[in-house]
Amino acid sequence: MISPALLNVDALSLVFKTRSGPVHTLDRVALAINGGEMLGLVGESGSGKSVTAYAVMDLLDDSATITNGRILYRGADLLADAREGKPSLRGKAISMIFQNPRAALNPIRPVGKQIADVLRAHRNMSATAAQAEAVRILMAVKIPDPQRRARSYPFELSGGMCQRVMIALALACEPDLLIADEPTTGLDVTTQAVIMDLLKGLARERGMATVFITHDLSLAAEYCDQIVVMHAGQIVECAPTEALFSEPRHPYTRKLIAATPQSDSEIQTIATVPGGLPDLSRVDLPHCRYSARCEMYEKACDSAPLPLRAVGAGHTVSCWRVK
Ligand SMILES: Nc1ncnc2c1ncn2[C@@H]1O[C@H](COP(=O)(O)OP(=O)(O)OP(=O)(O)O)[C@@H](O)[C@H]1O
Numbered sequence: 001m002i003s004p005a006l007l008n009v010d011a012l013s014l015v016f017k018t019r020s021g022p023v024h025t026l027d028r029v030a031l032a033i034n035g036g037e038m039l040g041l042v043g044e045s046g047s048g049k050s051v052t053a054y055a056v057m058d059l060l061d062d063s064a065t066i067t068n069g070r071i072l073y074r075g076a077d078l079l080a081d082a083r084e085g086k087p088s089l090r091g092k093a094i095s096m097i098f099q100n101p102r103a104a105l106n107p108i109r110p111v112g113k114q115i116a117d118v119l120r121a122h123r124n125m126s127a128t129a130a131q132a133e134a135v136r137i138l139m140a141v142k143i144p145d146p147q148r149r150a151r152s153y154p155f156e157l158s159g160g161m162c163q164r165v166m167i168a169l170a171l172a173c174e175p176d177l178l179i180a181d182e183p184t185t186g187l188d189v190t191t192q193a194v195i196m197d198l199l200k201g202l203a204r205e206r207g208m209a210t211v212f213i214t215h216d217l218s219l220a221a222e223y224c225d226q227i228v229v230m231h232a233g234q235i236v237e238c239a240p241t242e243a244l245f246s247e248p249r250h251p252y253t254r255k256l257i258a259a260t261p262q263s264d265s266e267i268q269t270i271a272t273v274p275g276g277l278p279d280l281s282r283v284d285l286p287h288c289r290y291s292a293r294c295e296m297y298e299k300a301c302d303s304a305p306l307p308l309r310a311v312g313a314g315h316t317v318s319c320w321r322v323k
């Protein structure tokens with residue numbers, strides 16, 4: 001029997017209730033990741049990367065309704081478990097690093113104590129043991145002089161240090177799956193590399209799986225095993241990294257890659273593709289949400305249901321026109 005993926009997001013659709021009506025934010029989002037792997041989730045701003053992460057973490061508020069699909073963790077259906085009131089795995093087996101590290105930290109508590117709090121809550125440690133373990137974790141995320149830094153408040157630390165503290169907090173629960181939402185945005189290139197190497201090392205040493213959400217295609221190319229490209233709440237293409245860059249199939253992926261600056265560039269934002277994202281509150285949303293921007297568009301795209309076609313090993317594309 002083939003063992004299930006560590007995380008399998010299966011045809012997940014999600015609608016936000018807003019004052020102006022329902023917004024169809026996610027449409028049959030699918031991705032799968034195994035232990036030790038790093039998956040890059042890329043796409044321009046507003047494409048639904050964070051919302052997908054929040055759905056997995058069960059962090060959505062009441063305005064969001066999951067209208068289709070499943071989230072499977074080691075084969076167990078997390079959405080069904082939540083409905084039945086089973087204890088959540090989120091925070092323990094699955095941790096997340098948020099987009100803005102300084103805002104996610106408590107400004108009036110030393111960072112070592114914040115990590116110790118998590119250790120006491122999740123791993124049932126005594127105060128003394130938790131404090132010692134917090135210092136050990138700060139060392140593991142390569143914070144210099146961790147004993148002293150443990151006593152620092154977030155405002156005393158640089159952006160890169162705060163990000164490492166966030167990673168330390170996420171790792172305190174020894175998660176099997178880490179969702180890192182733009183963990184290196186706003187950091188200089190050297191610090192970026194330190195953080196990415198750290199995450200990669202944890203994947204190797206502990207078999208931790210990482211969903212790496214980013215705007216930065218070149219960073220994803222360098223570190224990820226597979227890449228999932230999102231556009232307006234839909235997955236347009238998914239492939240092993242090598243195949244995605246050598247043989248991109250979806251017109252959107254091709255545009256993104258063609259427009260991506262070289263990795264030594266200072267520009268870290270994902271390239272802009274002409275035309276904006278469609279209005280997701282429209283009642284007549286096309287099957288393919290890229291169709292209005294697509295140079296391969298033809299009339300039949302309006303009626304053809306969006307396929308998820310295999311075009312190579314682990315390589316799928318959501319376009320019926322692509323050969
Ligand atoms: N609570 C909410 N109510 C209504 N719409 C929402 C809500 N939260 C997010 N959205 C919408 O969902 C869409 C996807 O947002 P999301 O934050 O997932 O994008 P993203 O891909 O993470 O973008 P970025 O790269 O800028 O972080 C956006 O159009 C956003 O406005």
Ligand SMILES: [Mg+2]
Pocket residue numbers: 049050051099181
């Ligand atoms: Mg986001």
